[in-house]
Amino acid sequence: MPPRLLLPDAPALVTPAPGRAALLTPDGELSMLRPQQVAAALRELGPPIVVHAPATAKRLNLPGLPGAWDLLELFAFCLPAQPAPPTPRGLALALDMPPPADAESAAALLPEIATELLRRLARARNAPLNKDAAILAARMRDAASWPWADSVLAALGQPTARGSNDGLKVWRALPEWEEPSPPPPPGSHPVTPADARTRLAEILGEGAEQRPSQADFASAASMAFTPREVPGEPRLVLAEAGTGTGKTLGYVAPASLWAERNGAPVWIATYTRNLQRQLDQELARLYPDPEERRRHVVIRKGRENYLCLLNYDEAASGAMPARLPALALVARWALATRDGDLLGGDFPGWLVELFPPGAISLLADRRGECIHSACPHWKRCYVEHSIRRAAHARLVVANHALVMVQAALGGGDDGPALRYVFDEGHHLFDAADGAFSAALSGAEMAELRRWLLGNEGGRSRARGLRRRLEEMLADHPVLVPPLELTERAARALPSAGWWDRWAALPEAEADLAEDEGATPTDPRPILPANTINPDIAENFLRAVRAQILARTEDGDPLYDAECDLQPLHEDLPAAAIVLEDALERLRAPLKNLSKLLNDLLEDPDEELETGDRIRLETATRSIDRRAVMPLTAWISMLARLREPPAEPGQRPTYVDWLALTRRDGRDIDAGLHRHWLDPTVPFASQVAGPAHGVLIASATLRDAARHDPEAAWREAEARTGVQHLPAPAIRAALPSPFDYAANTRAFVVEDITRDSPGQIAAAMQQLFLASGGGALGLFTAIRRLRDVHARIAPALAEAGIPLYAQHVDAMDSATLVDIFRAEEDSCLLGTDALRDGVDVPGQALRLLVFDRVPWPRPSILHRERRIHLSGGRPGAYDDAIARHRLRQAFGRLIRRADDRGVFVLLDPRTPTRLLGGLPEGVVPQRLGLAEAVRQTAAFLSGD
Template sequence: MPSLVAIDIETTGLDPNNDAIIEIGAVRFNGPRIEDEWSTLIHPGRPIPSFISQLTGITNDMVRHAPSIREVIADLAQFVGDAPVLGHNVSFDLAFLNRQNLLRFNQVVDTYELASVLMPNASRYNLGALGQTLGILLPATHRALDDARVTHAVYLRLLDLAHQLPIELIAEFVRQSEPFDWGAAYTFREVLRSLARKPIPARKAQDQGLFLFRPEPPLPPVESVETPIPLDVDEVAALLEYGGPFSRYFSGYEYRQQQVEMLRAVAQALSKGQHLMVEAGTGTGKSFAYLVPAALFALQNNTRVVISTNTINLQDQLIKKDIPDLREALGIDLRAAVLKGRNNYLCPRRLENLRQRGPTSVDEMRVLAKVLTWLQFSDSGDRNEINLNGPIERDVWSRISAEDEGCKAEVCMERTGGACPFYRARQAAQSAHLLVVNHALLLSDVATGSRVLPDYDYLIVDEAHHLEAATTSALSFRVTQADLARLLRELGGTNTGILGRLLLLLNQLLRPSDFAAMQQAFERATDLIFRLEHAYSAFFRAMEEFLAEIREGRPVGAYGQQERILESSRTLPPWTNIEITWDAAHEVTGLLSNLLAELYKTCGELRDTASDEFEDTLESLANVYRRLMEADANLHAFVAQPQQSSIYWAEISPNSNQLSLQIAPLHIGPLMEEYIWHEKTSVILTSATLTTHEGFDYLRSRLAADEAEELQLGSPFDYESAALLYLVNDIPEPGDTNGHQRAIEQALVRLARATGGRMLALFTSYTQLRRTSQNISAPLIESGIIVYEQGEGASPNTLLENFREADKAVLLGTRSFWEGVDIPGEALSVLVIVKLPFDVPSDPIIAARSETFDDPFNEYQLPEAILRFRQGFGRLIRTQSDRGIVAILDRRILTKRYGRAFLESLPPCTRKIGSVNDLPAIAARWLNL
């Protein structure tokens, strides 16, 4: 293999047009042998931002006497020569270097592209994470030469992985990628040459097309029961006693009275067909408290219990750990399955179609190669096993997923013999005693008249405080002009998209005279699609003009623009143009839909003589037709036929300036009442936070849970010894914008220094978070404390991993960090709540729902804030041995009448009221620092 040059640069920012290079590092190598290294600092001709210095360690002083980029161009060009250039996300580096007329004609190798394919289930693809995963001892430091060395080492490991793939697969990657300039193509060509010199092993049957997926024998189904056999509650509770199967199975087993109380209540609710709401504090062990009775009840009656969660993490914990442990501990033959939405499963037929047709872009190429590599060691077809990085890859996945609603079980059985991952998941769900789903799927089942899940009478909802938000999300509609344009592009025309493929296939099936008639119909459809795209454009332009009129021509602000569409909105003069442009779009949609339905019917008559590809293309047409009709119906309601039970608004996002039109249900209680409480024999809702200062009343009213019994269980943790709640009494209130912000920044810096970081600060506004991060990063980095900020590109999981691993760190988070963060031990010892977490009153859903209350603040906004506040507080103490401090930097908790409601919602802990200046010393003493 020829020599390559690994290259890395550090810059003042991300924009090659406005930012500059501050360091370059390069390593020339041939296999593991390093031939030479080259590096230099660069004077950027501008100040280096503090966050870049924090990230890289490169300061303005360090580059003060460094050469300019022009002074080093010739040396770097000579060092690289015509060797292929290797980099991680190398297009970023080349965007800067190409501006200096460097490396324009060298072949390019991207370790990001290679890792995406060869490590399809890696959690992260940044250079440091790959280095750790691959066992590379060199650190990725955000210094150019160090990172170039790590890139070289990562490349060698990836090369080893590539050589382990079947030669046929490598050959397919090379063949399929020929039309593209793909950063992995060079390496796969080299690997193919290397493998071609070795003897080729016999190819296994399952390596061929659809046979990658194995059908599984059907299991006996479970049934609904008229008169179930009740559980012996005492007998079930005895399983958790010391000396019982659980204490024998789990080392270090702890008997928890709260867990047994919950188990008894759940067993009774299932046995007697009752509804129940259970709040179980952190550390109760609520998963086993409902899993044990649910499993035994389902087994005893050969029936099904559905368990719904809000997060994938809990879903995975139940199906991969808790239920297998339960099965082993009790020695029972319990069948459990997880069922996800259709989009989560790979469709073998659609994958095979993509392989036959060939990818049309680098993104399709990458996802195809990633999926085919993944299928070498897994046949689950579950997308959660692989890392689909970003919306583009997820969009490609949707085109090979099983989301095609037109695909029926009998068709799937006929085509794949029951090997389709979604079909197998449905079969497993039919025979499962415990079926684990998420809230979105649960509510999709409700919305579609129970067409998603198998029949069930018993339901347990964990993380139930999310049920209203999850239902709202599942039943909401959002569309942009780009979404509609993408839908029409998918439909295509006589030469492109679904219609183009269908016409090509018809040419092979029909006599010339019949084909000519069909071609005319396809040309009419193409013309209507063109007209509809222009009609949509005019409609969205009218909507933009309407929003501009409302903001009186001022530019869209930093927070974007949200406007509820009310009856009064529809009387404003600019609304007339919206109605006119929509009527035109709606009329063209009607003409197009009639023609597409006619084409589908005519083509459907040819099914018996046509190929599988023809059938699949026809079903793709039906799928796009359905989505087009759904968009048309929702937009027609938005403009012309609004319903009182829905909320309508237009929104311009602050970042992309993109206009979206949105619809959400006003209340979900009636839906819950009709399809959940009245339909199901027993429904059990549980969470660590179901109550506010008024007990269960708030959630009971939101979820129409009038008939549910209630049980509130405290935590087994000793909060008085474990948690200090510090209430600052002298900080400016949030209304004093500048004074409050300055005080927050000073408090965080001093507190972090006193405690050595180990701090999570929770914000309610990303704008405030970002401003705080900018102002505290420099002083904290001087003290050796890293600041991690939500929203800087890294996923929440990545931020949490980095925070856990850092010796001294502060993590700043907004909405998603108020719950689900689980960092036991000393890594998280300080929790700061910057502001009480009230929703923004102007948010369209909050505003619309507020209008339905007599006292919206006390009846709606305050209970919602208390639930979130309790979730935030719960991030600190995660185990019996945890110890920490919660600091509330919002003085309103002491000065406002409603503050008492927040405090009374917390478990009894050591409480102290004091000055913001005293906080650092008190925190250090509490933590014994």
């Protein structure tokens, strides 16, 4: 049948702010209502057309909007894998429609958005993407009463289509990867500064704005793409490029040229998924054609970021009606996605928020359950596709964490890279700190038990090691004995529900050593050879918790707690020895199992099929990485407890401490933690050292307040690990082209009490109203953020200024930033995640307000670092961290030459020495709140 337009006879509802709504009735009557009035109107008119039903309900303090016609669901069905901020204005911009000017016009626009989406679907009804769209929509109609089903079927010209689960079986339409031939050895052709400048000009095209500093940066970056002369001495470039220099394309120019000339990929690493997405968008300048970009550019992330087809298959096979719409929209996206990335790629983050918890997030492999070649969908797996594409790509865009974790694992799936670019290089210290650390905690041990033993009767699909090896066990019975020993020993690890048992401390814990068979003169208990005490790990956790509670003050139960490792609580040594013994009993059969698997691979008499060989290699690698490596680290950490404590002031290689994790006032985990004192040591030896060339770039590598340039560079080299490499780095510094003196103002408000939530809230409210929106409020604590949001939301709503907030709104940070960017007069409250790496050019961000100085969080790890890494100046160490954070936050304010912005610190205690980190030309003023509000309004209005 020919397609036709079928729109719902429903009201349209828009909530510009909490407690306010614009409602358009089907008869065309438009009114502004309060929540009680909305609820009454909807009882009479029926479910409304909305954008983001959960957020709409939350803003109106309604329990929900059952049956609502959510335009986001229709958008995701009609235009899968296409980005759009989840607001009326955002959808309008994505559809090239005139954006609404206010809430009333937004409500009137919703039926028009629905019309445009259905028309686009009708025009594309014969496209391959829509081959099974009708049976999918019919299935959603029949099983889940999806509101948009009849409208979609009418647009497809198939109103009587019969639904089936075939539309959910997207793997049948996905391409299979084929193993490519090994890439040839890379060449060693250099990229000269002139080459880099020429390539940059080609990328920018004729008529592009000339930025001499960008070309200078490209020249400096090219030095990382010259042949190295000595093994272990990569060509190092440390480059600071001020905001607006154009450093992304500045390093893409020599990187892409080197990859083309030498037939090997350059890995470009960023700190966050948001930055990966921004970089991918920038690369459209280099490869405008999407297919060419897909061939030459690969985004690489950890497996937990991608849609797992096996998880999806199992969810779709037994989907309950409530989860069917979510799975159906994932199916639509899976057919259109570029690379299957559920987090930060082309998957709309707001889609997760529209459905019950876990309906979409559990479709990723978040718990390391991948069975690799044993999976029936392995040949279509998005991750396996990306791994193989990366080997033959020119540019691989990863994140710092993946690069470092792969190095820690001996090269990872992709193998070592020859050339690296680390963008946002000021984060290398923190990224290395996370990658090269270990935690012996209840959660980590329970996760290992689950990986080894499976779900043990629970609802998880965790298979356990036996099921991963089951196809090999019948043919190779030699594997059975070490597997059985492994399964027996794994029962010493915490089992399900351990967090509910451990809080009740046994009265007899003092007799722990005696219970385990120790004698008064022998502190090391000896367990019978075939006995596994299921309480071993839990006894250790109880002892850890007991020490933390004994050594810390009675603080806020909502916050985590920690204490020094030494001196040890009386219960801890015996419990640690028993656990060390148990972990060694677990590691030994696992190492034996790994060896036997490897022996099968190397046995010339074994005629292994390709699939069996792949399974053996995968199993060996998984056992080593998922079990043997963490067990080795844990055993080492426990052995440290038997050593005498270090002398005070002695510089350690590692920092060990005990920590207690809390949630909602409950203790939910405890453990022993180990971090490198200086995590750039393993970064230098395992990542940078083996490479041939490394470029580390950032807008804030050096401490701008240091008057000694050489000292500033030395500090930058220390924070990035360059000092641990034998060859010196080439240094380059390019200033920002922006006129900060003319285009910015910086104020420190002196007449408020920073510890008063009411005064902080009042100050933010007045400043946000003065700017007319476009404000980002940054907090150093989630609790203060929530308190301020509750206080100022009603007043901003009355002024017609939408207010969004992390940890308050039912959206992730990426979605909130997309909304903030699209809604130019909205305001956003956030924490650290919004301080760095957020790109919001133009009027959408014109005011940035910090609630207080972002000092480093006091912790045992930070205490040791400020003692041993500060060069005898611990106060200066803290100052440098705070200055870097302020400078990074200030960098969010001005993204283009014509941007104007105001930076405000609501902390009268702000030391003047910290303000020296702001860009050159910025002269901070200390003012009262009233004057700061007046000057903010005047400056932003152009007066």
